[in-house]
Amino acid sequence: MSPAPPEVLVHPDADVLAAATAARLLTRLVDLQSHRSPVHVVLTGGTVGIATLRAVAASPARDAVDWSGVHLWWGDERFLPDGDPDRNETQAREALIDTLGDALPVGNVHPVPPLSPDVPDGESAARRYAAELRAHAGGDGVAPQLDVLLLGMGPDGHVASLFPGRPSLFEANAVVVAEHHSPKPPPERVSLTFPLIRSAREVWVVAAGAEKAPAVARALAGDDVRETPAAGAYGSERTVWLLDLASAADLPTADASVDPGHPGGTADGGLRPRSASGAERAWAAVDEYVAPLVDEPPAARAVQAAAADAGLPDIAVSAAQGRLLDVLARAVGARRVLEIGTLGGYSTWWLAQAVPADGTVVTLELDAEHAAVARRSLQDAGLQDRVELVVGPALASLDRLVASGTDPFDLVFVDADKQQLAQYVDRAIALSRAGTLVVVDNVVRNGAVVDPEHPDDRVQGVRAFYERAAADDRLDGTVVQTVGEKGYDGFALLRVR
Incomplete structure (x- = not known):
C-alpha cells in the first residue's frame, strides 16, 4: 500500500x-x-x-x-x-x-x-x-x-x-x-x-x-x-x-511551504508548513521560474536581507506579491498609500517606489525595533522622503489619522495582526475616497477560514472581517486565493464605493 x-x-x-x-x-x-x-x-x-x-x-x-x-x-x-x-x-x-x-x-x-x-x-x-x-x-x-x-x-x-x-x-x-x-x-x-x-x-x-x-x-x-x-x-x-x-x-525550508495563516511556522501566526511533496514544490518552482518577469530589484533584495540580518521573522510578502503591490499602485495612479504593518519595510519599499516622487506612503508599525530596521533600509534605498513611518498600536494611529482630517488615501495595504482586521478595514474606509483600493493580505490561511470552530484567534479575526466586509455597503470586493513559495493563502481586493 x-x-x-x-x-x-x-x-x-x-x-x-x-x-x-x-x-x-x-x-x-x-x-x-x-x-x-x-x-x-x-x-x-x-x-x-x-x-x-x-x-x-x-x-x-x-x-x-x-x-x-x-x-x-x-x-x-x-x-x-x-x-x-x-x-x-x-x-x-x-x-x-x-x-x-x-x-x-x-x-x-x-x-x-x-x-x-x-x-x-x-x-x-x-x-x-x-x-x-x-x-x-x-x-x-x-x-x-x-x-x-x-x-x-x-x-x-x-x-x-x-x-x-x-x-x-x-x-x-x-x-x-x-x-x-x-x-x-x-x-x-x-x-x-x-x-x-x-x-x-x-x-x-x-x-x-x-x-x-x-x-x-x-x-x-x-x-x-x-x-x-x-x-x-x-x-x-x-x-x-x-x-x-x-x-x-x-x-528544511526547501521541503515545506508556510501558510502565514493557519495555526505556522511564523511569528505572525502562520500555522501550516506543509510537506513540500507534489503541489507545494511546483508552486515554489513556478515562483522561481517567473522571477525574471517579476524582476525583483537589488534594492528590494537589500531591504529583505537587512530584515533577515536583524532577526526579523520571515513573514514579509514574496517578491511576486511585492510586484503585485507595485502594479496595483501604478494601475490606480496612487499618490497617497496607507500601509498597516511595516515589519522590515520590504512591502513598504515596493509601495514607495511605485508612487511618484512627491507621493507619500504612511506605514504603521507596532514594534519600535522593526520600525528602526525598516527606517534604515528605506533611507539606504533613498526613499525616506516618500515614507512616513508611524510607530505604535495601529488602531490608535489610525484613529489619530481619522481625527486629523488627513487627505484620503488612494490605496491601502493591510498586513497586520488578524485579530483586529475588521477594525483596521473599517478605519481604512474612513480614510479613503470613492475608488480607493484596499488590499487585505493573508485572508485564506490555508483554508482554515472555513472552520467556524477554529481555535486560532487569527482565523476568527479573518472570519469577523469577512462578515463585516460582506455586510458593508461601502465596499465591492473579492478574494483571490494564492499559491507560491509562501504556501497557500489569499488576499481580499476591495474597492470603496
Missing part, C-alpha cells in the same frame, strides 16, 4: 496544537457521522495526546458529536493494572471519557486489557485486544475500519510502542503485539502494529517539543523505519502531521 502524501500542520506552541487537534477531531467526527456510523477512533497518550482530549471535553462543539456512534480504541498501552495512573486509558478517562457520561456508551470504549490474574502477560492482552478488534470488524475482517488513528511520537521516533530496532516493526500478520523491552518505562507494553495502523483511513501524528525536531525531520524525509519508526506511519487515505514550532524546527 502506498502512503498518502503527508500534510504537515505547524502550530505556534503545544497548547495551540492540542486545541487545534481537538477542534480538527470534533469537526472530522461530525463530518463522518453525516454519512457513516459507527465511527472508530484510535486515541494516543502522552502530554499532547491527553491535552487534546481535555480540549475536546472543554469544547462546546463536543455536543455536536453523537457519541453513541463513536467507538474509542488505543494505539498502545502500558501493561499495568486497571486504574494505574500511568495507563493511557486511565488518563483518557479522566481527561474526556468520564466527562461524557452516558453520552458515550460503556460498550463503545475498548481499552487494552490490563494486567490481572486472568491476563498475566502482554501476549494474553495482545490476543484479547486482537479478538476485540475482530469482533467489531464485521465479516472476515481482522479489525473495524479505523477512521482516525492518533499517534504520539517520541524523541527517538517511536510511534505507539513500536521502537527503533525492535522486531515488532516487521510484524506482518498480527495486528496487536506485546513489547517486553520498551526503552521507556514500563518495559511491558501492548501495541498495534504497522499493518493495522496503515489500514486506517486517516493517521494523525501529533508531536511537540524541540527534543522531537530531529526525529520529525528524519521521519518526513523518509528515513529507514528501523531507525525512525514514525517514517512508517501513514494512512490509507490521508496522513497528517500535527506539530508545534519547536518540533518542526529542523524541517
